[in-house]
Amino acid sequence: MATSPFTQAIGAEQLMLAKMDAMKAHVAPQFVVTANPIDHRIEPSVAPLSFADAVNRVLTQVNAHQSHASDKMTAVELGQSDDLVGAMVASQKASLSFDALMQVRNKVVGAVDEIMKMPV
Structure with a gap:
């Protein structure tokens, strides 16, 4: 079979x-x-983060990146530092964070425009 x-x-x-x-x-x-x-060490935030606080934090960080890059570039230009690579990396980091901020801004403005176009 x-x-x-x-x-x-x-x-x-x-x-x-x-x-x-x-x-x-x-x-x-x-x-x-x-x-x-690590999960046990993280304290949950007491108050929720508002949109205004989040935007304020991001603006502060972008400003810090810009000023850090500016300080490094000034130090290289004045001969106080020979870390040209570090200055260029800081400059690119600042530029990238600013570009990301502008993209988020454009998305928010677009969303507000869409909301304004909605019929009531």
Whole structure:
């Protein structure tokens, strides 16, 4: 009596599943997921952050990047520092943060325009 290909496929699948279960039982005790210890140290913020506060923080950070880059470039220009690479990296970082700020600003302005166009 010949077995059909369907029966052979089911038998092969059962054999493969049995082997996978055996490997899973062998590996499972070694792999234990625990809580992240950093999560316990982070204090939840008491008050939620308002949009105005978030924008103010971002503006302060962008301004800090700009002034840091300016200070580094001035130091290089005056000969007080020879870290030209650091000055250029700071300048690019400031430029990138300003460009990102402008993109967010444009999105917010576009969203406000869309809201203003909505019928009441």
